[in-house]
Amino acid sequence: AQSVTQLDSQVPVFEEAPVELRCNYSSSVSVYLFWYVQYPNQGLQLLLKYLSGSTLVESINGFEAEFNKSQTSFHLRKPSVHISDTAEYFCAVSEGTGANNLFFGTGTRLTVIP
């Protein structure tokens, strides 16, 4: 069965420090991978996605994630966080063949400390 694991439920980090939010998935087939962000009192919105091609994908606000097939991971990183990055981040996976539904991890709450 498909599953997504976000190992850290909460990550506090000081402003301008680097951060990594971890995501691992279980799937025996090819996958499409997504990171969604939910800012306080807002809806979920797509941050970045991996469909194919380059394993490193970037967002417009400085986040990046790298698809690692051997480790079945899709960790999200940012070299220097801002206060405005405080939000909940959800990793999601959709299988490339067979089931079409989108599965989410339980989320990681990133809190940036001034």
Place this chain on the structure above:
Amino acid sequence: GAGVSQSPSNKVTEKGKDVELRCDPISGHTALYWYRQSLGQGLEFLIYFQGNSAPDKSGLPSDRFSAERTGGSVSTLTIQRTQQEDSAVYLCASSLGRKAEAFFGQGTRLTVV
């Protein structure tokens, strides 16, 4: 419409009553998803529609929960005989397909008292 629309935005209901939650997906999106986000919990998958059919209902927590989609568009999630543990934000999302970005609605906050 421009985005996924859910109604009502808030619903307070008495325990034991039935409720219907509505989702209007983005026009042309064939895939539609329902999720539940409980306080302090992550996103819990409920059901997925491709067109009007639901190939995956595995996330529905009990037989009190049901959903339908008509005309490949609007979907309704029905919860019968609501219980307090049903209190949550119910999110709907739609996409062009599994490779495409899923766009989320603002959700319906259900409170069962």
